Amino acid sequence: MKVLVTGAGGQLGRALIASAPEGCELEAIDIADLDLTDAEAIRARIMTGRPDLVMNAAAYTAVDKAESEEDLALAINGTAVAAMASALAETGGRLVHVSTDFVFDGTSSRAYRPEDSPAPISAYGRTKLTGEQAAADSGALIVRTAWVYTAGGANFVRTMIRLMREKDELRVVADQIGTPTWAPGLATVLWGLAAQGASGIYHHSDAGVASWYDFAVAIQDEALAAGLLDKAIPLHPITTADYPTPAVRPAFSLLDCSATRALLQDGWTHWRHNLRTMLKEEKALG
Numbered sequence: 608m609k610v611l612v613t614g615a616g617g618q619l620g621r622a623l624i625a626s627a628p629e630g631c632e633l634e635a636i637d638i639a640d641l642d643l644t645d646a647e648a649i650r651a652r653i654m655t656g657r658p659d660l661v662m663n664a665a666a667y668t669a670v671d672k673a674e675s676e677e678d679l680a681l682a683i684n685g686t687a688v689a690a691m692a693s694a695l696a697e698t699g700g701r702l703v704h705v706s707t708d709f710v711f712d713g714t715s716s717r718a719y720r721p722e723d724s725p726a727p728i729s730a731y732g733r734t735k736l737t738g739e740q741a742a743a744d745s746g747a748l749i750v751r752t753a754w755v756y757t758a759g760g761a762n763f764v765r766t767m768i769r770l771m772r773e774k775d776e777l778r779v780v781a782d783q784i785g786t787p788t789w790a791p792g793l794a795t796v797l798w799g800l801a802a803q804g805a806s807g808i809y810h811h812s813d814a815g816v817a818s819w820y821d822f823a824v825a826i827q828d829e830a831l832a833a834g835l836l837d838k839a840i841p842l843h844p845i846t847t848a849d850y851p852t853p854a855v856r857p858a859f860s861l862l863d864c865s866a867t868r869a870l871l872q873d874g875w876t877h878w879r880h881n882l883r884t885m886l887k888e889e890k891a892l893g
């Protein structure tokens with residue numbers, strides 16, 4: 608099976624490459640190989656390469672910056688996905704696309720199910736919803752995930768550790784609730800769902816619940832235990848109103864992952880356990 612992975616240098620892209628099943632012929636590309644703002648080039652690549660499967664791990668992920676660059680974000684998160692979907696409809700290839708908890712408005716009082724109505728409240732969320740719709744129209748597999756991190760990636764965990772080294776104290780929002788997700792675990796789920804031929808929308812986050820503040824507290828404790836920090840600093844829970852940002856983020860974005868669990872029937876790891884594993888890897892990277 609011929610598989611094209613986009614976003615090869617990103618958090619998920621690297622994890623997908625590392626866990627690719629035996630026997631698949633993998634082509635991994637990033638922006639230097641193919642700029643996804645060029646829809647014609649995407650089409651040409653798929654028509655020529657004729658992959659059986661495209662794993663689209665590329666995205667515009669700068670949530671705050673997207674507020675002032677929505678056109679660029681839409682080109683990558685929306686238009687590019689439509690171009691992949693339409694070319695694959697002609698070649699008979701399948702698309703696996705990744706989306707986000709930020710397509711929801713955060714007003715739910717229970718975990719979001721795949722079939723719940725999205726209502727994005729940020730530019731990033733709107734562009735990701737456009738991408739989902741383009742993918743869904745072509746019968747793709749769409750996996751929504753949340754709060755993704757991995758060793759060596761650009762993410763909240765590594766930002767927190769850097770700030771914990773630099774600052775005397777930190778203030779972190781405690782009224783945005785979700786679940787952190789370890790990219791290697793997500794990659795395994797994507798390969799697993801793809802192998803089952805799943806299509807439509809599925810959810811995957813790690814198990815458990817946290818606020819960004821809870822996550823920060825755990826990051827500090829575990830980073831101390833892993834020898835990545837040598838002293839603790841005070842961490843203060845604050846409200847979203849006390850931490851103004853260009854983009855509005857959902858207050859509550861738990862994802863109901865039960866349909867994914869039912870299909871895969873493997874273990875489901877609590878986010879804190881995955882955090883520990885990631886920090887060991889981070890320590891090994893030096």
Ligand SMILES: NC(=O)C1=CN([C@@H]2O[C@H](COP(=O)(O)OP(=O)(O)OC[C@H]3O[C@@H](n4cnc5c(N)ncnc54)[C@H](OP(=O)(O)O)[C@@H]3O)[C@@H](O)[C@H]2O)C=CC1
Pocket residue numbers: 613614615616617618619620637638639641642643644663664665666667668683705706707708735751752753754755756760761
């Ligand atoms: N990060 C998170 O917290 C979450 C992510 N997701 C979704 O998961 C998926 C993977 O995210 P993640 O791995 O964290 O993202 P990253 O930001 O780590 O990686 C994104 C990748 O896309 C590439 N890319 C960006 N612009 C272009 C372009 N114009 N042409 C080609 N490639 C481009 C980037 O290349 P370069 O680095 O060179 O710019 C990078 O390799 C995305 O769909 C994202 O929306 C969902 C929920 C949470």
Ligand SMILES: Cc1cn([C@H]2C[C@H](O)[C@@H](COP(=O)(O)OP(=O)(O)O[C@H]3O[C@@H](C)C(=O)[C@@H](O)[C@H]3O)O2)c(=O)[nH]c1=O
Pocket residue numbers: 668669670707708709752753754755762763766770777778779780783819850852856
């Ligand atoms: C650095 C920092 C952030 N925060 C807050 C801001 C924000 O509400 C929250 C998380 O900040 P970040 O900017 O790291 O997270 P953000 O980039 O918004 O994360 C999102 O990225 C996109 C791609 C997704 O799809 C989402 O699932 C989610 O992971 O923490 C603090 O409260 N204190 C701080 O010192």
Ligand SMILES: [Mg+2]
Pocket residue numbers: 668669670
């Ligand atoms: Mg970010």
